[in-house]
Amino acid sequence: xxxxxxxxxxxxxxxxxxxxxxxxxxxxxxxxxxxxxxxxxxxxxxxxxxxxxxxxxxxxxxxxxxxxxxxxxxxxxxxxxxxxxxxxxxxxxxxxxxxxxxxxxxxxxxxxxxxxxxxxxxxxxxxxxxxxxxxxxxxxxxxxxxxxxxxxxxxxxxxxxxxxxxxxxxxxxxxxxxxxxxxxxxxxxxxxxxxxxxxxxxxxxxxxxxxxxxxxxxxxxxxxxxxxxxxxxxxxxxxxxxxxxxxxxxxxxxxxxxxxxxxxxxxxxxxxxxxxxxxxxxxxxxxxxxxxxxxxxxxx
Numbered sequence: 001x002x003x004x005x006x007x008x009x010x011x012x013x014x015x016x017x018x019x020x021x022x023x024x025x026x027x028x029x030x031x032x033x034x035x036x037x038x039x040x041x042x043x044x045x046x047x048x049x050x051x052x053x054x055x056x057x058x059x060x061x062x063x064x065x066x067x068x069x070x071x072x073x074x075x076x077x078x079x080x081x082x083x084x085x086x087x088x089x090x091x092x093x094x095x096x097x098x099x100x101x102x103x104x105x106x107x108x109x110x111x112x113x114x115x116x117x118x119x120x121x122x123x124x125x126x127x128x129x130x131x132x133x134x135x136x137x138x139x140x141x142x143x144x145x146x147x148x149x150x151x152x153x154x155x156x157x158x159x160x161x162x163x164x165x166x167x168x169x170x171x172x173x174x175x176x177x178x179x180x181x182x183x184x185x186x187x188x189x190x191x192x193x194x195x196x197x198x199x200x201x202x203x204x205x206x207x208x209x210x211x212x213x214x215x216x217x218x219x220x221x222x223x224x225x226x227x228x229x230x231x232x233x234x235x236x237x238x239x240x241x242x243x244x245x246x247x248x249x250x251x252x253x254x255x256x257x258x259x260x261x262x263x264x265x266x267x268x269x270x271x272x273x274x275x276x277x278x279x280x281x282x283x284x285x286x287x288x289x290x291x292x293x294x295x296x297x298x299x300x
Contacts, residue, residue, distance in 0.1 A: 007276030008269040014075045017272055021286050025078035027293035029135070029198060030167060030225040030258025033065060033082035033109070035098045046263065054175045055235075061262030068262050069106055075268060079299050080261075082112040083137035083167060087144070092116045093124040100131050110134045110297060116143060117151035125155050129162055134297060139169040146179040147188040156192045165196040165296060167223065167258075173204040173236050182209035189217050196296075198256060202227045202246075205236035211245050214254050221296070222249070223258030224288065228274025231266055247280040253292045 008017045018026055034042065046057045061068055072080055082102050084095040096113040103111040113128035114137045115121045125136075136159065140147055147170070159166055170185040182203065189195065196219040203210025203222060214220045226232040238246075249255050259271045275285060293299065 007273040009267075009273055011075060011267050011269045014269050014272060017269075017276075018076055018289060021282060021289065023286060023290045025076040025290065026257060027079040027290050027297075027299060028072075028077050028259050028261065029081055029110075029256045029293055030083060030200060030223045031072070031077075031080040031261045032084070032263055033068070033099065033102055033106075034084050035095070036065075038084075038095075042263070051175065056265075057263075058265045059262065060264055060266060061268075063262065065102070069109075072108070072261070078108055079110060079293060079297065080108055081110050081135055081137075081167070082106075083114075083135075084112065085114050085137050085139040085142060085169075086116045087142050089116055089118040092118075092121070093127075096124060096128045096131075096133070100128065100133065112137065114138065115152070115155055117145045117149040119151065121151060122154035122158060125158055129158065129164065134164060136164065136166040137168075138166055140179045140184070141169055141172075141175070141177050144177065144179065147184050148191065156188065156195055160192045160195040163196055163219075165198050165219075165221070167198045167200055169200040171199070171201055171203040171206060171210065173201055173232075182206045182213065185210075186213060189213060189220065193217055194219060197221065198223050198258075200258065201225045201232075202238065202255075204232070204238075207238055207242060211242060211249065214249055215245075221254045221256055221292070223256045224271065224275060225258030225260045226264070226271070228278065229264075229266060229270050231264075231270075243278060243280065246278070247284055250280065250284045250288050250292070253287065253295055255288050256292045256296070257289050 082099040086092045099112045103109040111132045113133040172180045199222045
């Protein structure tokens with residue numbers, strides 16, 4: 001329960017949730033759309049509970065692009081992303097062509113791009129910015145690289161100067177690697193303190209350390225992706241003692257709604273239900289579910 005009305009349990013109740021908050025809809029900064037062949041491979045990896053997944057992870061919304069876009073529309077998700085990420089060199093530029101084209105023909109999709117530590121990364125990131133990219137995605141766990149890889153120095157500088165945010169999967173969850181965790185990410189921020197970043201999954205499982213970084217750096221934000229759901233809470237529950245800090249950061253514009261749609265094993269509504277059950281107030285929900293992303297991306 002939040003305020004005077006129930007949080008959604010099933011997807012059919014999602015529009016009533018944001019309408020009762022007086023919002024124009026939802027803004028979800030962590031959704032995935034990929035070229036079909038690559039998406040099929042990603043889903044197969046989840047189906048097999050691959051080494052970087054580490055558990056059974058049935059994909060709930062295993063539909064084609066048009067069906068998934070239409071479904072987000074029915075939920076009232078007015079702004080969303082097409083986060084793609086490469087796992088090896090030579091992929092990122094073609095992914096950017098696909099995601100930017102997807103955004104150009106898909107109302108509500110923020111033009112999204114990515115990169116990998118390789119010699120031509122600065123060139124194709126500059127090209128993506130020129131083409132209108134408004135958000136980037138980096139997955140250091142899947143990519144297997146440290147954020148401070150010298151091949152990315154020029155890239156981080158470009159993005160810091162442009163003020164374009166990067167959604168960074170920097171935390172150890174679901175499976176840690178040598179390059180995940182708060183320390184490598186903090187080293188990046190020490191070099192580029194003006195870099196606009198959105199830490200995926202609230203930085204799970206090192207929530208406190210990533211909250212500290214959001215407090216320390218003006219342009220560090222966090223997304224709620226999968227946090228406060230029954231699936232995620234089995235492994236890395238958010239510490240209740242940190243809820244007051246989460247509330248403060250949310251009201252300060254630093255916590256944004258993320259879902260991981262379509263790659264989730266539960267209804268979309270469960271993400272919103274988890275946020276509502278925190279009982280951090282309707283103003284916090286309004287900020288997290290719409291206002292903070294609207295300010296960051298200048299949404300109408």
